[in-house]
Amino acid sequence: TDSNSFCSSNLKGNGCIEDTTSDFYRSESCNQCDVVYGIDDDGEWSSCPALQMDSEHPINHDHSQCVSHGLTFHPTISHVRDACTCYQPQELNDIGIFVSYQVPLSELPVVSWIVTDPTDLSEIYERYNLDPDTFYIDPNMLFTVLADENDFRDDNIIQLYQEDFQHGTYRILESGTYRIMEDIVFNFMAPPEEEMTDESFSPNSIDGDYLYWYPTKEQGLGDDQYPGLYRYEGAFALGFFAGIS
Helix, strand or coil, X not given: CECCCCCCCCCCCCCCCCCCCCCCCCHHHHCCEEECCEECCCCXXXXXXXXXXXXXXXXXXXXXXXXXXXXXXXXXCCCCCCCCCCCCCCCECCCCCECCCCCCHHHCCCEEEEECCCCCCHHHHHHCCCCCCCCCCCCCCCEEECCHHHCCCCCCEEEECHHHHCCCCECCCCCCEEEECCCCCCCXXXXXXXXXXXXXXXXXXXXXXXXXXXXXXXXXXXXXXXXCCCCCCCCCCCCCCCCEC
């Protein structure tokens, strides 16, 4: 959670003030901050990436709310154990018994760290300069394994043309050889020419149904190709940052 680094807001201090009717009052700012990144003139935290909150606290993914009101909250998982990890509250079934789930290890998603030998994680400790005595890697974690059978560069040849870049960054999601066959102009999700030539047009306007040159809501929600903009988290939170990724 952050009051200004993650959101372009005018809230530069802590929102825990006596005047609860003020636009600068934020009840969440009165909570305990586990990791303080900024302190205001009164000695209160103003930037906090790990804030203690009730497990039932609602999460607001709306971009406009984040920018307008200054604070946005998301669950956080700390890999250095310097803050409390959020969790999902248990569910009750129809007869009042907690619902439990058994997930086979084979169905667990792989983590993004790539290893050559999943039985020897020493390369992970060395690559990220981690101390094995303080940083624990659960043996049940599944890592992305770099292996020859995942290399399709010789067999999977993809030719790229201008039309492949009409709706956003071209996402390379599988191994292969990608060949650019012509000059490419990057102008993702631009407005129509007639709209751009209108005297009232502004490239900075946020009054339309969606932002030009940014992913649409359909493209950015869930696990689609361009996550981030309308949830204010994820690779594309700032829009199309690259032509190919």
